[in-house]
Amino acid sequence: MLKTxxxxxxxxxxxxxxxxxxxxxxINIEGVVKDESExxxxxxFASAIPGEQDLYVHNDEAEKALExxxxxxxxx
Numbered sequence: 001m002l003k004t005x006x007x008x009x010x011x012x013x014x015x016x017x018x019x020x021x022x023x024x025x026x027i028n029i030e031g032v033v034k035d036e037s038e039x040x041x042x043x044x045f046a047s048a049i050p051g052e053q054d055l056y057v058h059n060d061e062a063e064k065a066l067e068x069x070x071x072x073x074x075x076x
Contacts, residue, residue, distance in 0.1 A: 006032060006056040010069050016076075017053045023068050024057070031065070032056040 010020055014035075021031045034054040057065040 005059050007059050007062040008054050008056050009062060009065050010055040011052050012055075014053055016072070017055050020055060020069055020072050023072060024065055027064070027068070029057055029061045029065050029068075 009031075010017065017033055021033070024031050032055070034056065036051055055069075
């Protein structure tokens, strides 16, 4: 299995991912978004329905980032 320095902290629609990213940036945490539907579109496989996005942060910041995610989910 491939070892990585990033941990997935959230999967959801692009609007929620963007909102969480903004909250993370306020506390100086950079997030990485993985969007399989966008990757497929760029490769020539058109999709009219956007899929879920995965949000990753560096392992060192995962605990703090998960607090932000949990608070955001409570607000919904």
